[in-house]
Amino acid sequence: MSERRWPKAIGLVLAAGLLLAACGGSNNTGGGTKKYVVGISNTLTGNGFREEMICSIKAQAKASGVVSKVIVANRNTDPSGQIADVRNLISAGVNVIVMNPSDRSALDAVIKEATSKGIVVVTVDQGVTSSDAYQLYNNQVKYATLGADWLFKKLNGTGNVIEMRGINGVSADADRHTGFTQTLASYPGIKVVKMTFTNWSLDPAAQQIKDILGSGLKVDGIWTSGIDSTVVDGYTTAKKPYVPTIGADNDAFIGDLINLKAQGLSGAAVTNPPTVGGAGLAVGLDVLQGKSHPHLINLDPAIWDNQSTSGLSELQNHYDPKLNAYYSVTYQVAPYTTYTKDDLLKCADIG
């Protein structure tokens, strides 16, 4: 009996697969003023920052009114896989490619290939060595410098700090470490008692902070590379007095800075907007329409602390209790993005 069911099951799944493929192939609108096809290349999935980045590109495509179609190449892969993805986007006939490059120099050849075919390539969030691409990224050295400087000043230049980094071997992490180390050099009284790699994931960071709190190590301040509210949660759960903490512009951490200030949490959020993706598309579409932009646009991070009045008001302006813990609250990148916050949150596609 079971043998008879097999071919049927195979047939059903095959038919479903074909149907799926057929549905995907037939949504080309085209025509009118909507003349540009946008390609997105991203190599890290299931990551809040990257998802918001892609949403901002889609929202900007909708807001621009000149985009007919957005093709997304989004999977977990390495530079070799991203090269293949970009080549596929070229094959698919896109006019502009917005990518988060998985490597500084590995994509240079394929970027040249794209630009030689008249495609505008914009790299966002991380830089590349290619001179053909338009590049928009956050200054990661400065990101670390701003936060570390605030933290070390807060500690009056003496004390034990922990550096919780991102992913070992990734350029953004290396740049931030450079910034952190540079700042450290001018504060001889500050001692880094522990350095960890959170891999920008919650679980390792939660485990690390639990271990640190359990070890009895004297900690006066924590600098994190963005896995921030998890660290604050660790202190809350362990019922230990908070120490000055540096994080990113993530919603829950912003909320902590506002709501736990009375309980003794001091700290600051440094901006690292994923919406740089939408800004990248705006630049790319401008170039396609004949406007000129510099090839390198560095976005300077801002710092919002919960001690000064100006910092606190920035925190309150951006906090939205309805959002996910790690949703980045820098909704717009002035002067580039023109979408509505609503479209960004809904991850609105053109339609």
Next chain:
Amino acid sequence: MSAQAIARPRVAPNVARLLRRNAWTLGTYGLFVAVMIFTVAIHPNYGPFEVQSLVVGALPLAFAAVAEACVVLGGGIDLSIGAMMAVANVVAARYMNHHDFQTAILVSVLVLVGGTLAGALNGVIALRTRVPDIVVTLAMSFVWGGVALLILPQPGGGAPDGFLALASGNVLTPWIPAGIVLLIVVVGAIWIPVKLSRIGLALYAVGSDRTAAFRRGVRIGPTRVFSYALGGFFAACGGLALLMSTGIGSPLAGTIYTLSAISAIVLGGVSLAGGRGGVMGPIIAALVLTMVPADLILSGTDPNFGQVIQGTLIVLVVMAGGLAPLLRSRRRAIVPGASSG
């Protein structure tokens, strides 16, 4: 006339047996052709650029799949293939940087020797300590992953253009990418002699039944070490192919290839129990697995379906593979006389 009558029944069962024995590999070819037809259908301008994208994209995975196939055919498994690729990749990128083509070739040879030794080390450790190879190679994958980061803490290095052209160039016409020629030459030069020799026979024998092979006088230990060494060699090829496709060394790049390689060999008809399959199936499977994400991009399908489709494909193939023997045994049960066929 009578000679023909005698010859016919003799030929037919031979062909039938050949078909039956290679049914899975033929199925993989069929799948490849089907996916190819689908690709060309949704992309009418399919041309040399696309063929080359496919080959350059598939090359590292193809080598990784061959590496894993060599180990699995011998009855083992190697979870450090990806990490060994990363080490080969960063060593090559570091020492080829700013050098000429001749130096690059010399470095490649040394990397291949190193890869072979690293693979052999896996085999020796598994054999000597009697710790299951799945544990040994998993542990070694962390060791090699760390070594890669020590050699090159972040992406960097490089290779001369001539070396990169070994994969990204073309031969005679733009329709024949250099990468596919490289793959065929390297795999052919190593695998065909192995397959035809005693050691190849021993490899399959050990893979399919270790005890039976031992009783027939096959030396189990050296054969198993040989299969791991072969795996290490092809993993090093994969690391070099990664360098050819990206032009740089990346300490984290290899990590995704261990599991992708296992997907490719399963899809390519290598039995995870060992002793069954070859290297052509996995290579074709690597091409199929590279085409699927490309088709998703071209057809504008939600990329999150990519993983689902890839997984479904593998389950389907394994189901189809299990179906053939089932149907055969049913037929035998119905027609008792057919069992001799």
